[in-house]
Amino acid sequence: MMKILSSEQIKKLDAYTIINEPIQSINLMERAANVCAKWIIKKFDTKHKFHVFVGPGNNGGDGLAISRLLSEKGYNVNVFVKPAKLSDDAQINYERLLNVRKAVISSINDIKRFPNIKKQDIIIDALFGSGLSRPIEGFYAELIDAINKSKAKVISIDIPSGFFSEDNSKLTKYENGGYVNAVKADYTLSLELPFLSFFFPDSQEHVGDLKCLPIGLSNDFLNSIETNFIYVDNNFAQKLLKKRKKFEHKGNYGHALIIAGDYGKMGAATLSAKACLKSGVGLLTVHVPVSGYEIIQTTVPEAMVCIDESGTRFCKSDEQDLYDVIGIGPGIGQKKSTLNFLYGVLNNAKKPVVLDADALNLLSKNYDLYDLIPNYSILTPHPGEFKRLVGESNSFYEQYKKQTELAKNQKVIVVLKGAYTSIATPDGKLYINSTGNPGMATAGSGDALTGVITSLLAQGYEPENAAILGVYIHGLAGDIAMKKHGLHALIASDIIDNLGKTFKTLY
Numbered sequence: 433m434m435k436i437l438s439s440e441q442i443k444k445l446d447a448y449t450i451i452n453e454p455i456q457s458i459n460l461m462e463r464a465a466n467v468c469a470k471w472i473i474k475k476f477d478t479k480h481k482f483h484v485f486v487g488p489g490n491n492g493g494d495g496l497a498i499s500r501l502l503s504e505k506g507y508n509v510n511v512f513v514k515p516a517k518l519s520d521d522a523q524i525n526y527e528r529l530l531n532v533r534k535a536v537i538s539s540i541n542d543i544k545r546f547p548n549i550k551k552q553d554i555i556i557d558a559l560f561g562s563g564l565s566r567p568i569e570g571f572y573a574e575l576i577d578a579i580n581k582s583k584a585k586v587i588s589i590d591i592p593s594g595f596f597s598e599d600n601s602k603l604t605k606y607e608n609g610g611y612v613n614a615v616k617a618d619y620t621l622s623l624e625l626p627f628l629s630f631f632f633p634d635s636q637e638h639v640g641d642l643k644c645l646p647i648g649l650s651n652d653f654l655n656s657i658e659t660n661f662i663y664v665d666n667n668f669a670q671k672l673l674k675k676r677k678k679f680e681h682k683g684n685y686g687h688a689l690i691i692a693g694d695y696g697k698m699g700a701a702t703l704s705a706k707a708c709l710k711s712g713v714g715l716l717t718v719h720v721p722v723s724g725y726e727i728i729q730t731t732v733p734e735a736m737v738c739i740d741e742s743g744t745r746f747c748k749s750d751e752q753d754l755y756d757v758i759g760i761g762p763g764i765g766q767k768k769s770t771l772n773f774l775y776g777v778l779n780n781a782k783k784p785v786v787l788d789a790d791a792l793n794l795l796s797k798n799y800d801l802y803d804l805i806p807n808y809s810i811l812t813p814h815p816g817e818f819k820r821l822v823g824e825s826n827s828f829y830e831q832y833k834k835q836t837e838l839a840k841n842q843k844v845i846v847v848l849k850g851a852y853t854s855i856a857t858p859d860g861k862l863y864i865n866s867t868g869n870p871g872m873a874t875a876g877s878g879d880a881l882t883g884v885i886t887s888l889l890a891q892g893y894e895p896e897n898a899a900i901l902g903v904y905i906h907g908l909a910g911d912i913a914m915k916k917h918g919l920h921a922l923i924a925s926d927i928i929d930n931l932g933k934t935f936k937t938l939y
Contacts, residue, residue, distance in 0.1 A: 433668045434644075435654065436628050436661035436864065439562035439597040445624075448653040458521045461490065464647045465497030465525075468589060468621050471645060472498070472556075473505060475619075480554045481508045483547060483584070485540075485575065486522070487559035487593070488514070493522030494589050495558020496529050503535040510547065512540040514571065543574040551583040557615045559593035562627060567603055568594045573613045580616045588617035592638045597627040600634075601827040610637040624649045628661055631852040631864050632828035660836075662863045664855075666938075669904040672897045673938050685714030686890030689738070689755040690883065691777065692762040698724040700763030700789070703876045703924050705732045707883025708759070710931040711905065713890050717755065752780050759886030761791030762879040771798065778804035784895045788812045788882040796820035807843040808858070808895040810885055814849045814878060836862055845899045847885075849878060853903045857896050865900075867907025869922075871914045876924030881906045884931070909934040 437445065450457050484499045486492035496511065503509045511529065518526055529535055540546070549555065557579065559572060568576060576594055579586060591597065594614035603611040610616060611634075618640040620630070624647050630639045662668075688708055693701030698720065705718045705728065718728050719738040728737050738751075752758065760777060764770055771794050778785070784806050787795065792813050795801050813821060818831075822838055825831035832854065839846045839856035846856040851870070855863040885902035889895060912933050913926035 434663040434665050435625065435657065435659045436663055437625055437657060437659055439627070441657055441659065442562065442597075442625065445649050445653055445657065449648070449650040452650060452653070453648075458524055460647070461493050461521050461525070462497055464623050464645075465494055465501055467623075467645045467647050468494070469498050469501035469505075471621060471643060472502065472554075472587065476554055478506050478508070480552060481550070482510065482554045482556060483549055484509060484511045484556040485559055485579065486511060486513050487572070488516045488522065489519050489561060489563070490521055491558050491561035491590060491593075493519060493525045495556055496522060496525035498556060498558070498589070499535055500525065500529045500532050503529075503532045506534075509535050511535060511537045512547070513537065514541050515539055540575075541571065543571065543578060546575070546578045549582045549584050553584040555579055555582060555584050555586045557586055557588040557593050557617060559615070560591075561589075562591045562597040564594070564596060568613045576613055576615050585618045586615060586640075588615055588620045588640075590621070590623050591627060592617045592620060595635075595638055596629055598629055599827065599829040600629055600632070601829060605634070609634065614638050616640075619643060621645055623647050626663060628832075629829070631854075633850060634828060636851075660861050662861060664863050664865050664900055664904055666866075669901055669908075670938055672893075672901045673935075674891070674893070675939075682714035685712055686756040686887075686892060687715040687717070687754065688713050688886050688890035689717050689719060689752075689758045690762075690886060691719045691758065691760040691773075692764060692879070692882075693718075693720045693724045693728075694763055694765045695721065695723050697763030697765070698727045699876060700879045701728060702731045703879040703928065704759065704762050704883040704886070705735050706925075707880040707906075707928045707931065708887040708890075709734050709883075710928055711884045711887035711902075712935070713887040716887075752777070753782070755890075756892075757783060757785065757886055757890040759786035759788070759882050761786075761788035762882055764790045766790050766793055766797075770794065774801065775804065778806075781806050781809075784809040784889065786810045786812065786882055786886045786889065788878065789817070792817045793820065802842055805842065805844060808845060810845045810847060810889070810895055810899050811838075812847040812849065812878065812882060812885065818846075818848055832856075832862060836860060845895055847881075847899050847903060849881070853907065855896075855899045855903060857899075863900050865903045865907055867904055868910055869907075869914050869919065871917070871919035871922030872907070872910040872927065874923055877906075877910070877927060880924050880927050883928075905931065905934050905938070908937065912937070 486495040592615040717736040822834045835856045853865040888898035909930040912930040
């Protein structure tokens with residue numbers, strides 16, 4: 433797994449590597465600079481002119497070393513340094529850069545000396561790293577503003593300057609989005625591991641395209657560090673996936689019940705059901721109102737159908753024991769009779785359930801339902817539904833905290849859907865998913881996710897793993913679909929149609 437560490441933990445990891453590899457700090461800086469320079473050389477040719485802005489600390493030292501390496505490879509590099517005392521390693525790299533004839537080093541302590549930067553030029557931001565304790569002010573704030581106003585591509589080293597590694601609530605927001613006094617990068621080259629703040633929705637303008645570049649920090653120490661934040665990548669997902677054996681049969685893969693759909697909303701039931709089946713469930717029953725009977729039988733012939741003939745009940749309570757898991761919510765509406773159904777289902781539930789969409793909206797208005805939800809059930813709100821559940825958040829960091837608190841207090845798993853969908857578990861862990869794309873912001877995508885998670889839970893996956901793997905699989909299916917259909921034409925059915933390829937990819 434890829435851990436997400438605080439800036440203090442990263443410092444300790446660096447220090448441990450230096451002492452125990454052993455390696456001198458200046459050589460570790462050189463290693464990091466080499467990795468960054470190789471990425472830059474692969475991405476941009478020598479036709480581009482580079483403007484490197486370096487600060488007084490070790491982030492500036494990284495920038496100075498990168499400047500030297502690019503200059504030695506024939507790149508046109510201008511380096512801008514404010515006269516100040518540099519850190520020891522930055523000073524060494526400054527002196528090394530002086531010996532490179534092609535590099536041009538300029539002193540800059542007045543914003544009037546900001547260079548004329550063309551659109552085709554590249555800016556490297558190496559002003560400040562993750563160790564900031566307060567927002568940037570004065571000259572460096574003016575410098576960051578000038579960088580942001582330029583038309584050139586910006587590469588930030590380790591973290592966009594002015595950005596905090598976790599909580600950005602100290603920063604002032606622009607009315608149209610983004611933060612004052614923080615670099616807006618097109619690319620962020622994070623050294624070894626990402627920071628938590630990179631995954632907040634309001635970080636998009638600053639982080640840009642995130643690249644995590646390994647620099648050989650100590651695996652032994654990394655494995656020993658405790659953190660509540662985990663980045664779910666392909667390796668992690670592969671380890672969760674269960675392999676199928678030759679002589680198993682459909683009874684080995686569970687019987688799921690999906691309660692979904694209402695008049696005019698049978699698409700939600702259809703999408704959830706198809707996604708559930710395509711994710712490997714052995715048997716599926718879909719409970720729908722009588723108006724949806726022919727629709728489900730026609731569109732999802734592999735599923736059995738449980739009919740609500742009266743229009744006022746889901747299934748008899750004594751029938752719930754027939755199923756390994758119940759997924760409820762997509763398209764069911766919020767009528768009083770539906771609320772009564774939900775009470776009945778939860779009151780009789782003996783195993784974790786999956787709650788989505790209207791089930792969550794009803795929950796947000798009737799908090800006594802929490803007392804009926806079985807432990808380790810899975811809630812899958814989108815941001816609007818989550819806000820209705822827990823109220824407004826002053827920052828996305830606070831939103832993560834509320835998500836974690838909800839999971840711990842109610843002993844449930846909370847899947848907060850978004851560009852980086854996060855999964856909070858009762859033990860205080862927060863898993864951040866790496867798959868998915870903007871094309872998945874489309875009607876029915878959440879219904880498909882409900883089907884995938886319900887399917888995995890029915891197959892015997894632990895609830896935490898069903899949520900983590902389900903989110904990853906759903907996002908990867910969307911990524912595969914995006915390659916074929918693009919971002920604008922992607923629909924929920926495309927995600928479902930590519931679940932098979934997704935499982936093949938993971939296998």
